[in-house]
Amino acid sequence: MLLMSFDFVGDILMDNFVQIENFGRIAPYGELFVQGIVVTVMLSICTVAIGFILAIILSAMRMSNFYPLAFLGLDKDGHQREKGVGVTIGKFNPLAFLATAYVEILRSTPVIVQVAIIYYGVFGALFKLPSFTFFGFIKFERFFPGVVALGMNSGAYLCEIMRSGIQSIDGGQTEAARSLGMSWFQNMRYIILPQAIKNILPAIANEFVVIIKESAITYTIGVQDIMSAVNAVRGATFIIIEPLLVATAIYFCLCFPTSKLIAHFERRMSRGDKR
């Protein structure tokens, strides 16, 4: 029995894992893969743009000093009181609370669920998207929800990267800047951000590569990216491994140069340090 099952696995490996002639048989579907690459690249660029803007807003919210109820914690001279319910409520920052809640929810749920909720829920039931195609083959009503969902997700991760990068800068820098009379904003703009960006660049680069790979999940809502090309080929020819290998190669060719490119910029930035 045991021997038989080994034979069985062996047969599959030998006869079915990769057959060179299968690449020839899926060649006519090359067009689908080319379209898939365009969709994946477009999807990633739009996601990065949305995620980046969202992350800036979210991290600014999380680090804001917005205490609309702070007056409840002050005594009648305008001094900070020491204890009481008012002090606790006064320390409530609604902006930070909302941003933190957003980040934690988005980070603690699977992307595939988020994509489905955005597609079927938000853009299926709440808003009606116009149905048209651009570039000849990208379906807007599927592409757009995919971008929104991925952008919202990567915004949460990028927010945490930015926040930790900014908070990793020594507090003495802020103290020095503020003691020179700089405002909160000037301190951020001239002192903290230039140092923080240099520190977080590797993490952001990593997130960009993750987005390219994660965009594959949008095939579940019918976005015709590389993964969807694989499925189309499988449906038409019953060949599965070879298209998957093609997809693997394509994703690698997208991600590897991206990370190398960003590593190059990193080196150029640190060259300016003159250490």
Place this chain on the structure above:
Amino acid sequence: METRDKIIQVTDLEKHYNFGAIKALDGVTAEIDKGDVVVIIGPSGSGKSTFLRSLNLLEEPTGGAIIFNDIDITKKKYKDENGKWVKVNIDLHRQKMGMVFQHFNLFPHKTIMENMIIAPVKVKKVPVEDAKKKALELLKRVGLEDRADAYPIQLSGGQKQRIAIVRALMMEPEVMLFDEPTSALDPEMVGEVLDVMKQLASEGMTMVVVTHEMGFAREVGNKILFMADGKLLEQGTPEDIFEKPQHPRLQEFLSKVL
């Protein structure tokens, strides 16, 4: 005797943590006149640094008042002469109080020149050329004019601290606050920083210095504050403090450090 021109009046300053369980500052009252060199001494954990940092609100006091140029800066707003409530702009007051830190806190991504001109140019809107001219003059005074284009990482500790002092001077402050300026320095570099501070004092700059350099306190200070456990236990001229200490805590402290 010259007329006394009060610049900072501190009244009953308190800084409590954990709802009063820890009292970093416990009712400190002191005044600082124009031209004073006030030196704050005391054992570690006595609240010296907290007191100094409270003066420009890097620490927010939980009680008491700091009257700086007739305005209580510990409050969020004050009533002006017309009886209108005006918000206290702490950035404005901090421009008039230069601060020097134990760990220098130079901006590592900027050259020495950029470190010095950034605040005047961005905050006071001084033209870049004017700011550079002034920076070079100040650098010459501390003997570092040839390091203008260096980055902070290329300087020694003593050089960094001298830069930090002149960086604060770029804003033309009325008061200079020094938070243990020589504590992080190698012994052979302490002298060069103290020399700059002495020079500053001799030019009539109002200074508040937290330090463990008793020689400096005795020689340059004209008013010594002794703090312990968040309280101001004794204050007086260097002669009073060092020759005739009254409080047992001060006597004990001096016997250890002198």
